[in-house]
Amino acid sequence: MPTYTLKINNKTHTVEADMDTPLLWVLRDQINLVGTKFGCGIGQCGACTIHVNGNAMRSCLLQVSQAAGMEITTIEGLSEHGDHPVQLAWKEVDVPQCGYCQAGQIMTASAFLKHNPSPKDLDIRNAMHGNICRCAAYNSIEEAVKVASKKIG
Amino acid sequence: MTPSKQTAFSRRSFLKTSVLASGGMLISFNLFGACQPNVAPPIDISALNYNDFNAFIKISDEGKVTIFSPNPEIGQGVKTSMPMIIAEELDVPWEDVNVVQGKLDTKNYTRQVAGGSQSIRQGWEPLRQTGATAKQMLVNAAAAKWGISASDCTAKLGVITNNKGETLGYGDVVKDAANMEVPENVTLKDPKNFTIIGQGKSNVDIDKIITGKPLYGLDYKEEGMLYVSVLRPPAFGQTLESFDDSATKSVSGVSQVIKFGDKIAVLANNTFAAMKGKKALKANWKQNSQAESTEFHDKKLLSILNGTEFDTRRKDGDVDKAFAKSDKVIERIYESPFLPHNCMEPMNFFANVTDEKIHLVGPIQTPQGTARRVARMLSRKEDEVLLEMTRMGGGFGRRLYGDFVLEAAEVSSLAKKPVKVVFSREDDMTSGTYRPAIKYKIAASIKKGKLTGYHLKEAAINSNMYGLIPNFFPAGAVENYQVDTQNYSSNISTGAWRAPYTNFLASAEQSFFDELAEEMGVDRIQLHLDLLENVKNNPKPRVQYSPDRLQNVIKVAVEKSNWGKTSEGTYQGFSVYYCHNTHVAEIADITMENGVPNVKKVTCVVDCGIVVNPLGAMNQVKGGVIDGIGHTMYSDFAFKDGIPQSKNFNTYQLIRMGQTPKVDVHFIESDVAPTGLGEPTLPPIGAAVANAIYKATGKRLTKQPYMSYINTDKKILG
Numbered sequence: 102m103p104t105y106t107l108k109i110n111n112k113t114h115t116v117e118a119d120m121d122t123p124l125l126w127v128l129r130d131q132i133n134l135v136g137t138k139f140g141c142g143i144g145q146c147g148a149c150t151i152h153v154n155g156n157a158m159r160s161c162l163l164q165v166s167q168a169a170g171m172e173i174t175t176i177e178g179l180s181e182h183g184d185h186p187v188q189l190a191w192k193e194v195d196v197p198q199c200g201y202c203q204a205g206q207i208m209t210a211s212a213f214l215k216h217n218p219s220p221k222d223l224d225i226r227n228a229m230h231g232n233i234c235r236c237a238a239y240n241s242i243e244e245a246v247k248v249a250s251k252k253i254g
Numbered sequence: 255m256t257p258s259k260q261t262a263f264s265r266r267s268f269l270k271t272s273v274l275a276s277g278g279m280l281i282s283f284n285l286f287g288a289c290q291p292n293v294a295p296p297i298d299i300s301a302l303n304y305n306d307f308n309a310f311i312k313i314s315d316e317g318k319v320t321i322f323s324p325n326p327e328i329g330q331g332v333k334t335s336m337p338m339i340i341a342e343e344l345d346v347p348w349e350d351v352n353v354v355q356g357k358l359d360t361k362n363y364t365r366q367v368a369g370g371s372q373s374i375r376q377g378w379e380p381l382r383q384t385g386a387t388a389k390q391m392l393v394n395a396a397a398a399k400w401g402i403s404a405s406d407c408t409a410k411l412g413v414i415t416n417n418k419g420e421t422l423g424y425g426d427v428v429k430d431a432a433n434m435e436v437p438e439n440v441t442l443k444d445p446k447n448f449t450i451i452g453q454g455k456s457n458v459d460i461d462k463i464i465t466g467k468p469l470y471g472l473d474y475k476e477e478g479m480l481y482v483s484v485l486r487p488p489a490f491g492q493t494l495e496s497f498d499d500s501a502t503k504s505v506s507g508v509s510q511v512i513k514f515g516d517k518i519a520v521l522a523n524n525t526f527a528a529m530k531g532k533k534a535l536k537a538n539w540k541q542n543s544q545a546e547s548t549e550f551h552d553k554k555l556l557s558i559l560n561g562t563e564f565d566t567r568r569k570d571g572d573v574d575k576a577f578a579k580s581d582k583v584i585e586r587i588y589e590s591p592f593l594p595h596n597c598m599e600p601m602n603f604f605a606n607v608t609d610e611k612i613h614l615v616g617p618i619q620t621p622q623g624t625a626r627r628v629a630r631m632l633s634r635k636e637d638e639v640l641l642e643m644t645r646m647g648g649g650f651g652r653r654l655y656g657d658f659v660l661e662a663a664e665v666s667s668l669a670k671k672p673v674k675v676v677f678s679r680e681d682d683m684t685s686g687t688y689r690p691a692i693k694y695k696i697a698a699s700i701k702k703g704k705l706t707g708y709h710l711k712e713a714a715i716n717s718n719m720y721g722l723i724p725n726f727f728p729a730g731a732v733e734n735y736q737v738d739t740q741n742y743s744s745n746i747s748t749g750a751w752r753a754p755y756t757n758f759l760a761s762a763e764q765s766f767f768d769e770l771a772e773e774m775g776v777d778r779i780q781l782h783l784d785l786l787e788n789v790k791n792n793p794k795p796r797v798q799y800s801p802d803r804l805q806n807v808i809k810v811a812v813e814k815s816n817w818g819k820t821s822e823g824t825y826q827g828f829s830v831y832y833c834h835n836t837h838v839a840e841i842a843d844i845t846m847e848n849g850v851p852n853v854k855k856v857t858c859v860v861d862c863g864i865v866v867n868p869l870g871a872m873n874q875v876k877g878g879v880i881d882g883i884g885h886t887m888y889s890d891f892a893f894k895d896g897i898p899q900s901k902n903f904n905t906y907q908l909i910r911m912g913q914t915p916k917v918d919v920h921f922i923e924s925d926v927a928p929t930g931l932g933e934p935t936l937p938p939i940g941a942a943v944a945n946a947i948y949k950a951t952g953k954r955l956t957k958q959p960y961m962s963y964i965n966t967d968k969k970i971l972g
Contacts, residue, residue: 122524123526130524136465136466141679195454197329197464199328200329200645226911235596237876242911
C-alpha cells in the first residue's frame with residue numbers, strides 16, 4: 102500500500118492508504134481527527150469542509166494522493182485555544198443545535214472571511230449556501246458570520 | 255402554578271450511593287487548598303473528584319457540581335435545559351456546573367427518551383424535586399454540624415448560611431449530606447425567584463463542538479474495533495437469493511464478509527474500505543412482495559379517501575345532516591409525499607458482544623427499548639446490556655428506531671469482535687423509517703354564513719394519526735364534527751418524523767381554513783377567534799388545547815407581524831396550530847421573484863409556558879420553522895418498483911441558507927409549567943406559506959412539496 106506524507110495543522114503525518122481514499126477517512130480513521138464530519142460523501146453538504154492551502158475544500162472529494170504536500174487545516178487546527186474569531190462568534194451567538202455540521206460551517210465561514218473580511222449580507226448567504234444544516238440553524242449561522250466579520254474587521 | 259409546594263418524593267428515584275472517601279479526593283482537596291490559598295485557580299471542573307449524591311448529582315469538596323443529564327440529546331437542547339432545572343432548585347451557580355450525559359439506567363431514571371417534545375414537560379416536576387431534595391439534605395447536614403434546626407438555615411448559590419451569619423459551602427457538608435435521611439417533602443422555589451431558569455444558557459457542549467472534539471456516535475472508537483458497511487435489499491419487498499464476495503475480499507482493509515438475514519456485512523479496518531468492499535459485492539435479490547411505486551400509493555390513498563371504509567375517531571353531532579341542510583359544502587384534498595429524516599450524522603452504532611456483556615455505544619433516541627430488543631434478539635438478559643448514549647447529529651424521529659443498533663449487535667455477535675456499523679448517506683436515505691405519504695380530504699358546510707359541519711378524512715401509509723389528534727383544533731368549535739381514518743399497509747418502512755401526522759395535517763387544515771374563510775366571506779383571523787369563542791361556550795368541548803391560549807397567540811402574531819400593513823409586493827399568510835402541548839401562531843411574509851415564492855420573514859408566536867432556556871428555545875423555534883419551510887417547499891421522495899428514487903443530496907433537496915427567511919420569535923410570558931418545543935413550531939408553517947402564495951398568485955397549493963408546481967408547470971405560479 103502506498104505511503105503519503107501529509108501536513109495537517111502544522112504537523113507532519115505519514116499514512117498508508119490506497120490512493121483513492123478520501124482525505125476525510127484518513128483524517129477520521131487513521132489520524133484520529135474526528136472533528137471533520139462525514140455527511141454525504143459527494144461534496145453536497147459541506148460537513149467535511151477543511152482548508153487546503155487556505156481555501157475551503159470538501160475532504161470527502163479530495164483523495165489522499167492529491168493532498169500530499171498541501172497545507173491542510175482541520176477544525177482542530179483552526180486555532181490553538183478555540184479562539185478563532187469565527188469560533189468565538191459561534192459561541193457568542195450559541196449557534197449549534199445538534200452541532201454535527203458546525204465544524205464544516207465554521208471552516209467555510211473562516212476561509213470566506215479571510216478572503217472577504219467585510220462581506221455584505223448577500224455575500225454571506227451565497228458563501229454559506231453550500232453547507233447544509235439539517236436543524237436549520239441558518240439564522241444563527243448567518244448572524245454568527247456577521248459577528249465574526251466585526252471581530253476580524 | 256402554585257408558587258411553592260410540598261411534594262412527596264419517591265425514594266426509589268432518589269437512591270443514594272455510598273460516599274467515596276478515596277485518597278484521590280483528599281489529595282485534590284489538599285492541593286486545591288494549599289497551592290492557591292487566596293486566588294481562585296482556573297480549574298477544569300470536569301476533572302475534579304466528586305462525591306456521588308444521587309443518580310443526577312455529584313458534588314466535589316470544592317462545591318463544584320456534576321449533573322447527569324438523563325435524556326438523549328438530539329439537538330433539542332435537553333442536555334443543557336434539564337440540568338438547568340436541577341441546578342435551579344439545588345441553587346448553585348451555573349458556572350460551577352459540569353454536565354455529563356447519563357447512561358441508560360432504568361433503576362434511577364425514568365423516561366430516557368427523546369421524542370414527542372416531552373422531555374421538559376414530563377421532566378419538569380421530577381427534576382425540580384431532585385434538585386430541591388438534594389438542597390434540603392445539604393441544609394440538614396449543615397444544621398446538624400452547627401447543632402441547630404434546619405429551619406434556621408438558608409441555602410443560596412452553593413452556600414448555606416445560619417441565623418448567626420455563619421456559612422458552610424455545599425462541598426463542606428456533601429459527605430455528611432449524602433448519608434442523611436432523604437426528606438419526604440421538599441419546598442420548591444417560587445418561579446419569581448428563579449435565577450437560572452429563564453436565563454439564556456449556551457449549549458453545554460459548545461466548546462467541544464466548535465473545536466471538533468469527539469462527541470458523536472460516528473466519532474466513537476475502541477481498540478481493535480472494525481468498521482462495518484451493510485448491504486441491504488435495494489428495493490422494499492426483496493430478499494437475498496445469493497451473493498458473490500470475491501471482489502470484496504480483495505479490497506485492502508477488508509477482513510470479513512458476513513451474511514445475516516437478508517443483509518451482508520463487510521468488516522474492515524477503516525470506514526472507506528468497508529464502503530468500498532460493499533460496493534464490490536454482487537448480490538441477487540428476489541422480489542417477494544409488491545414492488546410499490548409512488549403512482550401506486552397515490553391511487554391507493556385516493557381510493558381510500560373516495561371510499562366508505564373508515565375508522566371513525568371522533569363524531570360530534572351529524573356531519574351528513576349538516577351537509578345536507580347547508581347552503582354550501584366545500585371539499586378539498588391535500589397530499590404529501592414520503593420523507594426521509596436525513597439526520598446530518600448518518601445512522602451508526604458501536605457494539606461489542608462478549609460472553610460477559612453487551613456493550614453498546616452511540617446515538618439513539620430510545621435507549622431502554624433498544625437495549626431490551628438487543629437482549630431479546632441475542633437471547634440475553636437485559637441487565638447484561640450496557641448502553642451509553644453519545645450526542646446525536648440530529649434525530650427527527652429516525653433514531654427512535656434501533657434497527658442499526660440491532661445490526662451492530664448481530665454483526666458483533668457473529669464476528670465476535672467490537673464493531674461499528676456506519677451507514678453511508680445512500681444507506682441512510684434508502685433504508686429509512688420514512689414519514690409516511692398521507693392524503694387528507696376535508697369537507698365543510700356553510701349555512702347562513704356560519705360553519706355548521708367539518709369532516710376530516712385521513713388516508714395514510716401503514717398507520718394513522720395518534721389518539722389525541724382528533725381533539726385538536728377545530729374540535730369543540732364546530733357542532734357537527736367528524737374525524738375518520740384509514741390506511742394502506744405497505745412494505746415500505748415508515749415511522750415518526752418530527753411532529754408525526756401534525757407535520758402535514760396542520761398544513762392541510764390551516765390551508766383549508768384560509769379558503770373556508772374566503773368562501774364564508776369573513777376575515778380569516780376573525781373566523782379563528784370566533785371559532786375559539788365557540789369552544790369556550792361549549793359545555794363539553796373535549797379538546798386538548800386551550801382556546802384562550804390559541805386566541806392569545808393569534809392576537810400577538812397579528813400585532814407583531816404588522817398583519818395587513820405590508821409594503822407592495824409582500825404577501826402574508828396566516829396559520830395557527832396546537833400540538834405537543836404548545837400553542838403557536840405563524841405569519842409568513844413572501845415575495846414573488848420570477849414566479850418563484852421567496853419566504854422573507856416569519857413571525858412566530860409561541861406559548862410554551864415557562865421558557866427554561868431562552869437561547870435554546872429560540873434555536874428550537876427558528877429551526878422548526880425553517881425545517882418546516884424546507885420540507886414544505888422543496889423535499890420530495892418518490893419510489894419506483896420499491897426503490898427509493900433519491901439517494902443523496904444531489905437528488906434530494908434540503909433547504910439551504912439562501913432560501914431561508916428571518917424568523918422573528920415572540921414567547922408569551924407565562925408562569926405555567928413548560929411544554930415541548932422540539933416539534934410544535936414546524937406543523938403550522940406549511941399553511942402560512944401556502945396561504946401567502948395564494949395571496950400573491952391566486953393559486954391554492956394543496957400538494958407538497960410546493961416547488962413541484964413550479965418544476966412541472968412554470969405558469970401555475972407565474
